[in-house]
Amino acid sequence: MTQDRMNKxxxxxxxxxxxxxxxxxxxxxxxxxxxxxxxxGVGTMYRYFENKDALVYEVHKxxxxxxxxxxxxxxxSLPVRERFIRIYTRLFNYLxxxxxxxxxxxxxxxxxxxxxxxxxxxxxxxxxxxxKKLFVYAKSQQIIKDIHEDILFGLCFGPIxxxxxxxxxxxxxxxxxxxxxxVEALWDAIKR
Amino acid sequence: MTQDRMNKxxxxxxxxxxxxxxxxxxxxxxxxxxxxxxxxGVGTMYRYFENKDALVYEVHKxxxxxxxxxxxxxxxSLPVRERFIRIYTRLFNYLxxxxxxxxxxxxxxxxxxxxxxxxxxxxxxxxxxxxKKLFVYAKSQQIIKDIHEDILFGLCFGPIxxxxxxxxxxxxxxxxxxxxxxVEALWDAIKR
DNA sequence: CGGGTCGGAATGAACATTCATTCCGAAAAC
DNA sequence: GTTTTCGGAATGAATGTTCATTCCGACCCG
Numbered sequence: 001m002t003q004d005r006m007n008k009x010x011x012x013x014x015x016x017x018x019x020x021x022x023x024x025x026x027x028x029x030x031x032x033x034x035x036x037x038x039x040x041g042v043g044t045m046y047r048y049f050e051n052k053d054a055l056v057y058e059v060h061k062x063x064x065x066x067x068x069x070x071x072x073x074x075x076x077s078l079p080v081r082e083r084f085i086r087i088y089t090r091l092f093n094y095l096x097x098x099x100x101x102x103x104x105x106x107x108x109x110x111x112x113x114x115x116x117x118x119x120x121x122x123x124x125x126x127x128x129x130x131x132k133k134l135f136v137y138a139k140s141q142q143i144i145k146d147i148h149e150d151i152l153f154g155l156c157f158g159p160i161x162x163x164x165x166x167x168x169x170x171x172x173x174x175x176x177x178x179x180x181x182x183v184e185a186l187w188d189a190i191k192r
Numbered sequence: 193m194t195q196d197r198m199n200k201x202x203x204x205x206x207x208x209x210x211x212x213x214x215x216x217x218x219x220x221x222x223x224x225x226x227x228x229x230x231x232x233g234v235g236t237m238y239r240y241f242e243n244k245d246a247l248v249y250e251v252h253k254x255x256x257x258x259x260x261x262x263x264x265x266x267x268x269s270l271p272v273r274e275r276f277i278r279i280y281t282r283l284f285n286y287l288x289x290x291x292x293x294x295x296x297x298x299x300x301x302x303x304x305x306x307x308x309x310x311x312x313x314x315x316x317x318x319x320x321x322x323x324k325k326l327f328v329y330a331k332s333q334q335i336i337k338d339i340h341e342d343i344l345f346g347l348c349f350g351p352i353x354x355x356x357x358x359x360x361x362x363x364x365x366x367x368x369x370x371x372x373x374x375v376e377a378l379w380d381a382i383k384r
Numbered sequence: 385c386g387g388g389t390c391g392g393a394a395t396g397a398a399c400a401t402t403c404a405t406t407c408c409g410a411a412a413a414c
Numbered sequence: 415g416t417t418t419t420c421g422g423a424a425t426g427a428a429t430g431t432t433c434a435t436t437c438c439g440a441c442c443c444g
């Protein structure tokens with residue numbers, strides 16, 4: 001699944017698709033343009049991916065894989081607040097440093113693609129399991145507010161998503177200090 | 193600008209466009225379908241709106257007008273916390289009760305339409321002026337954290353936007369109690 | 385050579401937009 | 415009061431464009 005195991009061509013198609021879709025959205029990313037950017041013929045693209053949908057889902061899978069391996073780690077010997085701050089800071093930084101991964105995901109989850117995906121995947125969404133478990137634990141210890149985990153997640157991820165968008169559009173700039181202040185504010189929102 | 197001043201036909205086109213775009217997105221809302229839903233001929237639509245873009249901008253203007261008149265009011269004799277909670281609760285409730293307005297706005301601001309719009313409109317975006325001013329005042333009084341207003345806004349509106357999406361997709365349910373808890377958590381995030 | 389891989393022209397479906405025509409109500413003519 | 419005329423409003427079939435997908439000849443490696 002990772003690029004190591006993949007054909008060069010396949011990888012470059014995935015990358016081109018991600019970048020084009022991140023910048024222009026699904027509608028403004030014609031197959032011909034993706035192929036061109038990837039440096040392959042249109043027909044070739046269809047040798048590697050059954051159709052455009054399959055390609056889109058594959059891009060998504062790749063990004064989730066990277067997120068999972070680079071962001072979602074936890075060390076449960078630390079205090080909860082510390083664990084929270086580390087994970088969210090890492091997530092925030094990853095997305096800032098990989099804007100096209102973020103932009104793609106944003107498009108994906110706000111399109112029929114992502115909605116379908118989320119409906120199919122049972123609640124125990126592996127990727128967010130870690131975050132959910134941390135919330136459940138912290139609630140049981142009375143460290144954070146007694147609110148449904150999904151809502152807690154929204155309280156924390158909502159601002160990240162929103163602010164990232166404006167940052168990437170150049171409406172303002174997120175530096176290291178702002179990131180720390182923001183993540184701490186997120187903690188203040190959920191802590192008891 | 194309000195529907196009173198408008199032609200019945202124009203209003204029904206705007207409404208049809210909003211609903212279709214809210215549900216299916218811009219790309220999956222062909223002119224023919226909008227016209228059909230509005231109960232007019234396609235050609236008629238083009239009598240009222242120069243092209244699809246103009247129609248989209250007009251829908252946006254209508255929604256902003258409603259938001260402005262029904263949500264963005266303030267009473268500066270109240271304590272800041274109260275003012276904050278009231279405005280955000282009203283905003284949250286309005287969007288829950290007018291899901292298609294919300295869904296349209298979401299699509300709009302995450303598309304080239306909205307990005308263009310925001311770039312053109314100078315910072316003093318009239319609609320959010322009220323919120324921005326409240327933040328500036330509260331900061332000057334040391335009531336809330338000393339963070340740039342745009343970031344404060346993201347901290348507060350991010351969760352609303354995120355949670356609303358999941359609520360409307362039926363992933364969970366936002367009742368009056370959750371709304372109150374959420375808005376209070378938003379306050380905790382920004383208060384000193 | 386022959387099996388597999390490429391590329392990009394060709395195809396057909398879906399779409400936004402246009403425009404020649406129809407429709408309708410109100411005014412003019414009688 | 416009735417018929418005729420008229421002009422703007424409404425219509426949807428026709429047009430041109432853009433796309434996803436297919437197809438087939440060329441190419442490469444064994």
